[in-house]
Amino acid sequence: MDRLKVYILGATGLVGQRYVQLLARHPWFEVVGLAASERSAGRRLGEVGWVLDEPPPPEVAEMRIEKLDVDKVPRVDFVFSALPSEVAARVEPELAARGYVILSNSSNMRMDPDVPLIIPEVNPDDLSLVERQREGRGWRGAVVKKPNCTTTILNLPLKPVLDEWGIERVHVVTMQALSGAGYSGVPSVAIADNLIPFIRGEEEKVVGETRKILKADFEIYVTTTRVNVVDGHTEVVYVDTRRDFDVTAVAEVLERFRGPPQELKLPTAPERPIEVRRQADRPQPRLDRMAGRGMAVVVGRIRRLASRKLSFIVLGHNTIRGAAGNSILTAELMAAQSR
Amino acid sequence: MDRLKVYILGATGLVGQRYVQLLARHPWFEVVGLAASERSAGRRLGEVGWVLDEPPPPEVAEMRIEKLDVDKVPRVDFVFSALPSEVAARVEPELAARGYVILSNSSNMRMDPDVPLIIPEVNPDDLSLVERQREGRGWRGAVVKKPNCTTTILNLPLKPVLDEWGIERVHVVTMQALSGAGYSGVPSVAIADNLIPFIRGEEEKVVGETRKILKADFEIYVTTTRVNVVDGHTEVVYVDTRRDFDVTAVAEVLERFRGPPQELKLPTAPERPIEVRRQADRPQPRLDRMAGRGMAVVVGRIRRLASRKLSFIVLGHNTIRGAAGNSILTAELMAAQSR
Amino acid sequence: MDRLKVYILGATGLVGQRYVQLLARHPWFEVVGLAASERSAGRRLGEVGWVLDEPPPPEVAEMRIEKLDVDKVPRVDFVFSALPSEVAARVEPELAARGYVILSNSSNMRMDPDVPLIIPEVNPDDLSLVERQREGRGWRGAVVKKPNCTTTILNLPLKPVLDEWGIERVHVVTMQALSGAGYSGVPSVAIADNLIPFIRGEEEKVVGETRKILKADFEIYVTTTRVNVVDGHTEVVYVDTRRDFDVTAVAEVLERFRGPPQELKLPTAPERPIEVRRQADRPQPRLDRMAGRGMAVVVGRIRRLASRKLSFIVLGHNTIRGAAGNSILTAELMAAQSR
Amino acid sequence: MDRLKVYILGATGLVGQRYVQLLARHPWFEVVGLAASERSAGRRLGEVGWVLDEPPPPEVAEMRIEKLDVDKVPRVDFVFSALPSEVAARVEPELAARGYVILSNSSNMRMDPDVPLIIPEVNPDDLSLVERQREGRGWRGAVVKKPNCTTTILNLPLKPVLDEWGIERVHVVTMQALSGAGYSGVPSVAIADNLIPFIRGEEEKVVGETRKILKADFEIYVTTTRVNVVDGHTEVVYVDTRRDFDVTAVAEVLERFRGPPQELKLPTAPERPIEVRRQADRPQPRLDRMAGRGMAVVVGRIRRLASRKLSFIVLGHNTIRGAAGNSILTAELMAAQSR
Known part of the structure; x- marks a missing residue:
């Protein structure tokens, strides 16, 4: 061909x-x-x-x-x-x-x-x-x-949760990589021994784009920050679901999630778009950002904090899966x- | 004397x-x-x-x-x-x-x-x-x-918000400094170009201690992470208040907050226990952790995301005010x- | 007045x-x-x-x-x-x-x-x-x-060595701070988990300026590099002296070094322009750059590697003493x- | 088989x-x-x-x-x-x-x-x-x-220089990676916004081992330091050669250097044990440490500072080629x- x-x-x-x-x-x-x-x-x-x-x-x-x-x-x-x-x-x-x-x-x-x-x-x-x-x-x-890269990484795990348990409300806090700002975006003296708790325009994009992509009208609150990491956006997510869940089921639903790229075996498709880590201290940008050659997002710390109160952390490579x-x-x- | x-x-x-x-x-x-x-x-x-x-x-x-x-x-x-x-x-x-x-x-x-x-x-x-x-x-x-250091930094701004508007629910995500783990707590190869989204035992402490200190029974959800910063814990806070507020009033109430240390002019007391920054990209650990000689916490990004939905970021020096x-x-x- | x-x-x-x-x-x-x-x-x-x-x-x-x-x-x-x-x-x-x-x-x-x-x-x-x-x-x-900031930090200890023992040859390798390149000089993605072994025009300046300042014609070889440190240039120096020395005497001569600023007690003058550290692992930028409120340079690791072969490391605050x-x-x- | x-x-x-x-x-x-x-x-x-x-x-x-x-x-x-x-x-x-x-x-x-x-x-x-x-x-x-990892990275380029032009004297200053100290070797609070200009026992090893490996009796002076880089040791080298050289010839001799691993096409052998970079700002740890799948060392900044005065910078992956x-x-x- x-x-x-x-x-x-x-x-x-x-x-x-x-x-x-x-x-x-x-x-x-x-x-x-x-x-x-x-x-x-x-x-x-x-x-x-x-x-x-x-x-x-x-x-x-x-x-x-x-x-x-x-x-x-x-x-x-x-x-x-x-x-x-x-x-x-x-x-x-x-x-x-x-x-x-x-x-x-x-x-x-x-x-x-x-x-x-x-x-x-x-x-x-x-x-x-x-x-x-x-x-x-x-x-x-x-x-x-x-x-937006943050939107993409967030929506991959939100989609199966939405389909399975419904979503009423989402709170997100991100810790985003330097490369997301482009090569000259963040001066080294600005970020050394530091973090910057604001990324211009980013929060509005994540809110608006998520509603457009998921066609859902849940509440969503987003705070985006920049940390001293080269590649890999980390997002802490709290989800108020419509129906209660248990943690094992969430992990399974995320791991089973597939779409047309997997069914069609597209060349760049990761085998699993969402990988789940069971270790307590994952995902970590340097260790997990290249999952699925940078095309999978990695979810960890899946917790049930109360009835219908889900929390997890998702990480993705911002210039590969995110861009x-x-x-x-x-x-x-x-x-x-x-x- | x-x-x-x-x-x-x-x-x-x-x-x-x-x-x-x-x-x-x-x-x-x-x-x-x-x-x-x-x-x-x-x-x-x-x-x-x-x-x-x-x-x-x-x-x-x-x-x-x-x-x-x-x-x-x-x-x-x-x-x-x-x-x-x-x-x-x-x-x-x-x-x-x-x-x-x-x-x-x-x-x-x-x-x-x-x-x-x-x-x-x-x-x-x-x-x-x-x-x-x-x-x-x-x-x-x-x-x-x-x-706990994270509790202290969180409770300083929560107290005046609780007193003035009441609190129904709090979501917190922290980005904590290396020094919080002690001198040998975080190996450099573990955190370089990385963050660690888990601190053992920390989240439970913040939840329990906050309830004891504020004597309040609101819901509180906490995720604690470690970032590559020497000193200064940053905490992103979402507060569902009981009564609605406006952003200017929140800033004023936080800035006016005082306690016995200020009234008694204690030697280590900061003039203002809470400083408010108006710049969009503050507080930042390296620029703000020494506010009030490390004894003030610094609040920024005060936002009203919806009716009775407050968000802000608070930063404090974890081994000075926090310890x-x-x-x-x-x-x-x-x-x-x-x- | x-x-x-x-x-x-x-x-x-x-x-x-x-x-x-x-x-x-x-x-x-x-x-x-x-x-x-x-x-x-x-x-x-x-x-x-x-x-x-x-x-x-x-x-x-x-x-x-x-x-x-x-x-x-x-x-x-x-x-x-x-x-x-x-x-x-x-x-x-x-x-x-x-x-x-x-x-x-x-x-x-x-x-x-x-x-x-x-x-x-x-x-x-x-x-x-x-x-x-x-x-x-x-x-x-x-x-x-x-x-140039690197020249200043280098010449402070070279001067008393030159006066006391004479200098035939100097080899220098520097590890310079980010702030030396100005606020936007080094993008964070360029230096994270990295160093840059070249600073345009710097080596020629150090060579030429040192000769002008010390009015001496010794050989001098310089390599300048950039490392992930906010403030404080570190310089590893090998000096072939004209006459032999012992390490204790070098330390004493450096510590005793004074000039008109000290004699006249000028407001910005450090008490001692050169501080000597005896600990094996000093000077370090974060711990030593503020010596003398940033106006002293700090020398450590003074060694006699062979007859008339002196080595030491000098560190100074590049935007204070260096600028x-x-x-x-x-x-x-x-x-x-x-x- | x-x-x-x-x-x-x-x-x-x-x-x-x-x-x-x-x-x-x-x-x-x-x-x-x-x-x-x-x-x-x-x-x-x-x-x-x-x-x-x-x-x-x-x-x-x-x-x-x-x-x-x-x-x-x-x-x-x-x-x-x-x-x-x-x-x-x-x-x-x-x-x-x-x-x-x-x-x-x-x-x-x-x-x-x-x-x-x-x-x-x-x-x-x-x-x-x-x-x-x-x-x-x-x-x-x-x-x-x-x-020792630093010895290995240094001796690869020294060997062809020794064979071709002879060596009288070597001055080395290293900037070594965190992983060289083992997983817990360098606490993050010790190295953040810092460097450590001393590695216990390292300098003696490089001097002694180099003499044993190269069977040569030139003078060699070594200073080893630790910088905030995960993997990849950088070494600035000054060589006083016995015979004069020109820079182009040095680059060619280094690039042509081969040994039995290349002749025998051993599975782990890099195609070229020494790669030469012509860009002014190379080698850099993050960009060059994986050359030859971590088995090549990368040489840059080859300079002739005076007659018979060679300088270059060599970088190698300390836990792959170095270990x-x-x-x-x-x-x-x-x-x-x-x-």
Whole structure:
């Protein structure tokens, strides 16, 4: 089978580099080009400053970065976009109008009712919004969004809990990784021996996006903080359920949870989207963030604090499952469905 | 006025060193001796390995550490104890029986109904339990406890909120400092680029102690975690109040909160036990933990998330207000009351 | 006595804030104004983002930041400049021509033969270059530079060793703090669980400046690296001396070292510019950087590795002794000499 | 081919776990048993507290840990020992006398003249000392040591430099990782926002072992420090060579360096034992420690500071190439040679 052609916008940032890493040697997708801002244009990816722990695959390190120009994007099956929101807001609609299918990380348009905001195991059916989007906007292509990283990691375990026991109320406190702010987002002198109890705009996103994805109207209260961890968002979650539960059943339901990516054995799908740890002191970012090659979230400390009062901690890799990996999985699902 | 004589048990640990630091040049108290385990006995404090940022005061660095022996504690007005709980459980009752008044940091006996568990601004009247303790146990001395550090930092802002608006339900998630586990408590390889979402025994203490201190029966749910910060516990708090409030009023009530330590102008009392920060990204451990010389807690991000739904973040220095400083303030209150 | 009037250029950066902190309540100097780039102009210093551990003194927090404009600098006795080098290169000569005496942190002009590059205990006599500077350039004012922070910390112990035993060759490896790169200089994701073995331009500065300051022609080899420490540069130094020594004598000579700041009891002078630690594992940045209120350097691990082969480790606070504090001390020396 | 049987002593520590990880699915070796101290005996490896980033291979996680007992070690081809030195000093000779061939990490016996101290690419011929050891001690088995981790990382690049240009004098300053001190070796409060400029016994080991391995009598001066990095020792090296060189030639000689492991294509051998980075700011621990799956060292910043004055920085993974990996590679070499 010929591989599908894909193009990466914003390939030099932290999420862009994850796209490059995850798409290198992808069985279905072939990266045919990369674009970034003028500053990096013309250089090879390997010269720009690779910041992931593993070096870039040699064949990609040699690729030359193009200047982002909507007129020069080649014909491809999917465009992966890791552009800053303000750039994305201008570029993505133009590309969609010209027929490109864009899997986008940026927050613009996420809450538009005709824009799919997809976690492939949680709300795959929302991909059908693409039809409505094309009709309403007169586009030949489409824009499909991934949620905020914190939203994605939270909604994976909330979904099976919601389906099984119902949810009345959720309190969340997050401890988020540095990479979530981008390469230059958090100065080292600001976070050394410290934490920062605020992330601009983040809490509103998690609240709004969770309601859109789960189509549920429970109360949800969110506080987001930044801690001195490179990768991996940790979220402490209290859930008031509608029906009572026992802890063993919750662990089992979470572990059994599957979606179309597992059924279709998509290349980037983790075997289990939710892994459960029984040790008292897990999940931990450094030990658990690479579960399922960064595509599984890890749940631990499942507790029944009172009747219908559930608590757990969920951790996920913010730039893999929370960003590039989730979009690639979505593209795989779209490709599989369109065969 | 002659200074009151005090003695420190467990002087070589992290909290013991804070006692030494805070009592050096204290206007009312004079350290007449130090005891620690056999391992350190006979050495000078300055030789044992000082771990606080400021060097030990020279006059104290020269003091020779004695081996802990209940028969050899000199006659003093107060004994400050930073012993491990299992040692304290044996030593403190013996000393109390012999007439010593012990201000103790360890968790044994905290929940005994005849043991005062004191935050001087919050429940000073509980010092009257000493009488009951002496009668019931036939002691001439007494054991007075300080709460768990996380409890103390939490209860300072909860008290005025309880008094003003009532409390139905509290959800807490903490991000606690390394020093709370003692000098060797958290190996560096365990916490580098990581956090640990569990502290053994901590959550139960915060729940039980809060109910004892505030004498209130609201629901309280607590999750405690460890982050890579040297000093300063951060706590994210959601409070369901009985009556509605507005954010400005909460800030004012917290800032106006005072107790006997302020009225009596006790030497270790901060001018304001609760400081409120208006900047969106505060409190932060490194920037705020020394507020009020480590004796004030700092509250920020006061939000009204819904009717009767309050949220804020409180930070306090865990080994000063959360430990040694709180006990010294309690001793000052006892000294002032007995004049 | 009326206090001398001083003005701060570049008051919002890390070094600028140190100037503000160290000059608040200074017995000789009164800050009459602050200037920074257009971005901060018009705001109060307390609103700009204070990043030091101690909060800004309230009287300074209220000061309004002016836009940097050479025409609007008031008549003052000293201007302290923490401007970026490229701005300083333009502004400082203009101000000096107009009669201002500028104590400058930036690296431009440091190697000009008519510019004093001063560590007040090491080469105070070089202040006489001001006369030559004024004559040669036709300035009424003057530009006086402080060395690179690493240079200053290195030269304090090298000076007495040079005077006592002579120096043939020096090998240096540094482990430098994050604050040396400025507030945004090192992204947290770049340094977490990492170190960066290169600091652009630093090694050349240390070599060239050391030769200028010590007026000696020994070989000197320098490697500078960045480690995950907020404040405090650590430098491992090997010195091939001309004459043999013993370790005790080196310790004594370093401890006895004094200069005009100590003789004149200048307000910012540490009692001893060099403190020696005998413990095997010192100096350490967190424990020793505030020695002498950040104005002393701390030397440890003095070893005689072979005949005429000396090794030691020196640590100093890079933004106090290495920057703002050194310039203030220089201004104090100039003020004392001109009385 | 049947796999050779191997046994691991001290399997629960940081290096022991690396042995387990690197030997899982090894093409030549099969782990038939694990032993550790009494504390862990009887438990499964997966229950003991796995501390590496990747989870233990499931088949190994199920293995039951045996109590260390020289009478109960099964017949195996190689015993890998990660025991503490004081235990090793007692156990290893007993096992060697009984016929076991032990690849040992601990420092005892390293300097004995009849004990091979092997870096397989550097001094493979020293394996012939085994004959002398057997004769002299009357052992049927043997003890083969790996050097101190810092020594190994240093000697890999020194060897080709010595062979090509000769060495007169070496100055080294190291910045070593936390894992080198073992799991509990460095408390987090000791190293946060800090470094520790001393590692007990380390410098003497590097000096003595380097002379033994390279059989050269150049001067060598070493200072070892600990920095806040999980894995990966960084070493800044100044070499006074006997003959002059140019930088390009040094890079080429290092990159071309090979030994028997590469010629024999041993399973654990990296393709190139020394990788050279040309970027100015490399090597960096987090980005480079996994080069050659942790078995290559990475050299950067090759500079010619003066005639015959070479400087470079070398980085290696201290628990892979510096410990378990080096011993496994040595066993592979012994196995290949005995076929």
